[in-house]
Amino acid sequence: MPDYGHELMLGTFITPTASSAKDVVSLAMLTEEAGLDIATIQDHPYNPDFLDTYTLLSWVAARTSRLKVAANVTNLPLRPPQVLARAAATLDILSEGRFEMGLGAGAFADAAHGMTGRRPGTAQSIDALGEAIDILRGVWDTGTRGAFRHDGEHYQVPGMKRGPQPAHDISIWLGAYKPRMLALTGAKADGWLPTLEYIQSPNVAESHKWIDDAATAAGRDPRDIRRLLNIFRASFLPTGRAFLQGPPDQWVNDLLPLILEHGFSTILLGQDDPHLIRTFGEEVGPALREAVAAERNIRTSGSSGSRERSAIALSKRHDRVDYNALPPQLRPKAIEPGDALYDSVRHTYIRTGSPALVIRAEDESDVVAALAYARTQTVPLSVRSGGHGISGRSTNDGGIVLDLSQMDGVEVLDRATRRIRLQPGARWGDVARTLAAQGLAMSSGDYGDVGVGGLATAGGLGYLARRYGLTIDHVVAVDMVVADGRLLRVDNDHHPDLFWAVRGAGGNFGVVTAFELIAEEVGEVGYASLTVDATDTASLIETWGRLVEAAPRELTSFLSLFPGRRRGAPMAQITLVYADDDVEAAQQAFNEFLDVGPVLDGRAELVPYHAIVAPPHNRHHGQGLEEEHSGLLEHITPGAARVIHKMIHSGDVLVMQFRSAGGAVNEVPPEAMAYSHRTQNFSVLAASAASQRVRLASAWSELYPFVDGMYLSFETSTNPERLLDAFPEPVLSRLRALKATWDPDGIFNRNFPITTLAAELPDLEATTRAV
Ligand SMILES: Cc1cc2nc3c(=O)[nH]c(=O)nc-3n(C[C@H](O)[C@H](O)[C@H](O)COP(=O)(O)OP(=O)(O)OC[C@H]3O[C@@H](n4cnc5c(N)ncnc54)[C@H](O)[C@@H]3O)c2cc1C
Incomplete structure (x- = not known):
């Protein structure tokens, strides 16, 4: 994603509360004193609890000397553009070029209607905004001779004198969230000014693209459009908890990617807290500016081959x-x-x-x-x-x-054959959202932040598994760079052995740079979640297993078990996904699960598939549980259920998760690809913190005799013997032979490396399977 390269601008987004007018002005003055660049004020002219924004901005400008001021954003329906242009120019002249204009199509239609009697629709408001921009610029354009005239659908200006001329070119920044407004921003405005917490769909990257495409179509350079961002949720804490919830140095790290990768060059904090504004200005600001400058310097000098x-x-x-040996391209x-x-x-x-x-x-x-x-x-x-x-x-x-996170393209190659192309850095939640626009979906997993590359080279056991199989079952071709540096097209006709290996053991054979898959026609799906008292864990898990096996194949279910906290009862969270929009059939399938145990809470709804895998886009800091063991089960037998009961009640396991496989997963012949587990109906994993490693291993050893194979993507043990569980013979021997051909030096040796020698594996013949 881009860095549009604008100079960094940091500031505040202040509430103009009338009852504490002096505090409002003080916050703006503090903004300047703390070293920040700009104070912006909300504009809600229908709200009698607020000061009038433009009057307030004049006052603030008069009490400061360096600070820029702007409305964030001006309510256009209540401020006719002909008059607004004069007010803005006046403010800019008096402040000696410190005024900029945030502008919006207008919110709170009912309140505005009460003042004007008008209630324009969304499309009309956006058209009116486009006209207003022309009027503002026309009035400010004193260089053009003659009166300014505008004959529009929403505004009529039969002839007005231009001016006064502002002290500088006032920037117009639009508050925009939806495609039409974003396109208008790209076509006509100088900046995009959304609030982080309100950006949903389109997301940030897609919004930039709407703006950029519209700018290009209008013959403009997308880099001319500044990207500004309001952020409300932020606080300084002694230790880091979440994004912008931590000490100042964490703030610097949190904000850097927003600037350098997500295109924003202006950050405006919506917190009326003097301590926060001061710390933001005095501690975060200088460090952030320095870090941004350093990184931009490296990028610019790096592209010319030298590094500073x-x-x-x-x-x-x-x-x-040897950093100096890095090729200039990289x-x-x-x-x-x-x-x-x-x-x-x-x-x-x-x-x-x-x-x-x-x-x-x-x-x-x-x-x-x-x-x-x-x-x-x-x-x-x-x-x-x-x-x-x-x-x-x-x-x-x-x-x-x-x-490979920057290689995140998602493309529908051919809607008729449902062939799609995914780059490895795309996240499954983004894939789901993009495909949904064409009525398609790809069975992946349960969490939208998971990447395409790791999952689509290993398996992909997700919410649509019983109906549509694993993700790898849909892969028809990959492009991959192999150990000797060749970029290969790999499919059934080209390097078929490698194609067999990459679907299950891909991480061992190269770097996949693109996947082509056949997606499924999926619109809305039934989605239910149940919270169940799991005191009788054995009975619950056995019943759930039985119900899943008897359920129609449209139904896929996940069950997570948590030990009781503070002497409370163990809990189970059950997710049910019915891969069809037939409400009655979904309800019928879900109802069967109401007898699974004492249900404490539950809800069911029909939702677009992409809504259940929405990606939170969380920053990584090693937040997941570090110890995890994986197994597959054909059935959840009474013996296995008893062990699972013991594991949950022992407190040695922090969470166990069960997923239904079966259905379409088991219709693929085991020899079709390196992932060969095609008879098991369930995946089970048990996880705990690193400090519990030994206790988790001991608890797992009791379940191990019941499991039949494992899914490497849910395993953290590097014990080589686990390879045989993941790739039971003859798969492992075939993989070893292929490894000798494709990666003889073992370059790809980090993720459960398959060595070319079998000798180091312990003899596992003695392991007896329990029932
Ligand atoms: C919160 C969470 C939820 C999950 N949910 C599911 C789920 O529902 N279903 C499921 O099946 N799995 C799930 N997983 C497991 C997941 O599929 C694997 O961990 C997968 O490897 C993650 O892919 P990634 O690209 O994000 O991982 P990365 O950490 O980027 O990569 C993991 C490994 O995959 C290999 N790899 C990555 N990219 C490539 C590439 N382009 N070419 C070749 N090899 C590559 C590398 O060996 C790498 O070490 C989940 C994991 C987590 C943490």
């Missing part, structure tokens, strides 16, 4: 990596430990890491170059797409990370 980093940044380099895309963006790329969901170098590839040629470079270095190489690998091997300490 501060002495401190250079001192953080690792001895075992320099602007490389992030080192001393770089401002390092904290945002070093960790994964499961693990914290401290790699020596993170290379963020933007296309296949970057992947080829990065791989060739990494082969010359004697440090580990991790491949990362979405960073949700449970084994945590997509980061490392002291090695190189090849990060």
Whole structure:
């Protein structure tokens, strides 16, 4: 995603509360005193509890000397543009060029109607806004001779004198969230001014694209449009809790990606808190400006082949990596430990890491170059797409990370055949949303932030599994860079052995740069969630297993078990997804589960599939549970249920999760691809914190005799014997032979490496299976 390169502007977004008018002005003055650049004020002229924004802005401008001021955003329906233009120019003249104009189509239609008697529809408001921009600019344009005239649908200006001339070119920033407003922003405005908490669909990247496309179509350079952002949810805390909920240095790390990767160059805080404004201005501001400048400097100089980093940044380099040998093509895309963006790329969901170098590839040629470079270095190489690998091997300490997150394209190649193309860095939630626009969906997982690359090379057991199978069952071709640096097309006709291997053991054979899959026609789905008292864990899990096996194949269910907290009862959370929009059939299927145990809470609804996998786009800092074991079960037998009951009641496990497989998953012949588990009906995982490793392992060893194979994506143990569980013979031997051909030097050795030698595996014949 882009950095449009505008100079950083930091400021406040103040509530103009009439009853504390002096405090409002003080907050604006503090904004300047703390070193911030701009104070902006909400504009709700129908609200009698608020001061009039334009009068207030004049007052603030008079009491400050450097501060820019703006309405955030001006309510156009209540401020006729002919008069607004004069007011704005006046304010700009008096403040000596410190006024900018936030502008909106108007919210709170009922309140505005009470003042004007008009209630325009959305489309009319947007058209009116487009006309108003022309009027504002026309009135300010004193260089053109003659009266200003406008003959529009919404505004009539038969002839008015232009002027006064503002002291500088006033920027017009639009508050926009939906495509038409975004397109208007791109076509006519100088800036985009949304509030972070209100941006939903389109998301940030898509909104930029709407703006950029419209700008290009209008013959403008998208970089001319500044991207500003209001943020409400923020507080300074001694230790970090979440985005902008932590100490000032964490704020710097949180804001950097917004600026350098998500295109925003103006951050406006909507908190009327003097301490917060002061800390933002005095502590975060300087560090953030320095970090942004340093990173931009590296990017600019990197593209010309040379690198300029501060002495401190250079001192953080690792001895075992030859940074100077990095090809020029990769320099602007490389992030080192001393770089401002390092904290945002070093960790994964499961693990914290401290790699020596993170290379963020933007296309296949970057992947080829990065791989060739990494082969010359004697440090580990991790491949990362979405960073949700449970084994945590997509980061490392002291090695190189090849990060594919920038390669996140999602494309419908052919709607008729439902063929889609996904780049590895796309997140499944974004894939779902993009496909939904064409009535399609791809069975993936349960969490929208998970990346395409890791999941689509291993399995993909998700909410649509029983109806549509695993994600890998839909893959028809991949493009991948193999160990010797070749970029190959791999499908049934090209390198079929590799195609077989990549669907289940992909991480061992190369870096997939694109997947082609056949999606399914899916619109709305039935979705239900039940909270159940799990005191009688054994009975609950056995009943659930029986119900799932008897359910129609449209139904897929996940069940999570949590031990009781503070002497409370263990709880189960059951998710039911009915992969069809037949409400009655879904209800019937869901009703069966009401007898699964004592249901404490429940709800059911019909929702678009993408809504249940919406991606939160969380930043990674090793937040996931670090210890996890995986197994597959054909049935949930009484014996297995008894062990599961014991595990949950022992407190040695923090969570167990069961997923239904079966259905379409089991219709694929086991020999079709490297993932060969096609008789099991359930996946089970047990997870705990790192400190509980030994106790979790001991609890798992009691369940192990009941399991039949495992899904590597839910496993953290690196014990090589687990490979046989993931790839039962003859699969493992075939994979070993292929590994000898495609990756003889074991370049791809981080994520459950398949070695070419079988000898190191312990003899597992003695392991007896229990029932
Ligand atoms: C919260 C959460 C929910 C999950 N839910 C599900 C689920 O519902 N269903 C399911 O099946 N799995 C699920 N998983 C497991 C998930 O499928 C795997 O962890 C998967 O590896 C994550 O993909 P990623 O790209 O985000 O991971 P990354 O951490 O980026 O990669 C993991 C590993 O995959 C390999 N890899 C990554 N990209 C490529 C590539 N382009 N080419 C070749 N190899 C590559 C590498 O070996 C890498 O170490 C979940 C994981 C988490 C943390």
